[in-house]
Amino acid sequence: MNIYNEQLDNINDKLNNTLSSLNDLKMVETVERGVPNITVSPTGLITSTVSQTEGYVEAGTVETTHQISETDDANLIPENIKSGVSIFGIEGSHQGGSDEFWDAIQDGGNRVEYQMAFRRSRWNSDTFKPKYNISPTSAQELFRMTTVGDDTTKRIDLIKLEEETGFKFDFSNCTNMAFAFADAGCILTIGEVDLRKCIGGESLMYAFYGGYSGNAKTEIKKIICDENTAFHSTTFDYLNWLQEIRFEGTIGKTGIIFSKSINLSYESLMSIINALQVLTDSGTTKTITLGTTNLAKLTDAEKAIATQKGWTLA
Amino acid sequence: MMIETIELKKMMASDGMVLTNGEAYGKEVYLGKNDSAENWQEITDEEYNKILEEQEKALEDLQP
DSSP, X not given: OHXXXXXXXXXXXXXXXXXXXXXXXXXXXXXXXXXXXXXXXXXXXXEEEOOOOSSBOOSOOOOOOOOOOTTTOTTOSGGGSBTTOEETTEEOOBOTTHHHHHHHHTGGGTOOBOTTSSTTSBOOTTTOOOSSOBOOSBOTTSSTTOBOOSOGGGOEEHHHHHHHHOOOXXXXXXXXXXXXXXXXXXXXXXXXEEOTTOOSTXXXXXXXXXXXXXXXXXXXXXXXXXXXXXXXXXXXXXXXTOOEEEEEEOBOSSOOBOTTOTTOOHHHHHHHHHHBOOOTTTTOOEEEBOHHHHHTTSOHHHHHHHHHTTEEEO | OOOOOOOOXXXXXXXXXXXXXXXXXXXXXXXXXXXXGGGOEEEEHHHHHHHHHHHHHXXXXXXX
16 A cells, blocks of 8 residues: 555655646747848848747748849949959949050040051950940041961951941041041941941042952941942942942942952842943943953843943953 | 743853853853953953953952
8 A cells, every 4th residue: 555655645745846847837928030131241241130029830931032232232233243244143344454555546436537446456356346436537447457466366347346236437528538448457347337437539449449468357347338339440449358249329430340350249230230320321331340250140131231331241 | 811922142161162242251241231252352261361361460469
């Protein structure tokens, strides 16, 4: 009996201790999960801080985001990041030292006299990145006798440059382009060129002449001209690689030579023929020299378009 | 329906010769409506090449 009483006492003690512990337990509240706050110090230290109220937090995930921007550092702007580089999603626009160079060479965007501006220098698609549009009133020898250097794949594609960057060459106020692109070894293509103000006798002499090092030009997107545009027989001579050229307007003042441009497309030849001014009423005759290879690309009926207008084809 | 006859006058230089009117040159010439064969003469290939050399020299003299 004593053994059982002793055991019962033990059980009671344990029960009393358990009941006492239960009484000490608090009721736990369910609380909101803390939301992290992200801060960025001027030295770039990113700190995430969460304040959590004591209580029961349900399982789950809270996400906070922070886009690093100039609000974290006023220097984090495009102008301070190298062009072609992106830092935290901010695209750079700084041309490095070339920004100052182009500001100087283009007079802060105010320059209009561009004669000999890039002549006899080495230029390529990596270095020719004008800061401002180029709208010259004079452009004699603009790119004359330029070179591209060892990497000929980096010839300047002016059509592509204009399409991709918004940069524009505007020749609509240019009165003289003699030798502008003559022997321009660094040039691959040329965009739209308005020649209607080039009316002086020699203003287009050798303007696009290929020469020995400059005959790699493959395309001239558009020549805008009228009956007063003073084309010269040498304007487009020796463009051996030229494949595409388009004329908008009228070829009238004089004949042009394309005989060395044996790679000219049919569309280019028809553009030339369709731009020829009608001379028959005036009784005069002028000659377009296309050469045997290009003449073979045209039917007799197409040749007759030119001859009926009063132009001789050679 | 309209039928139109178009005349195309073609001049071909003899072998070893080039046609010229004093300004333009070519092995074959399609005369414009106001042009005539009398305006064109034949010169030899050698004479033509000499003219080209002179034109290139003239350009060299214009080198900066």
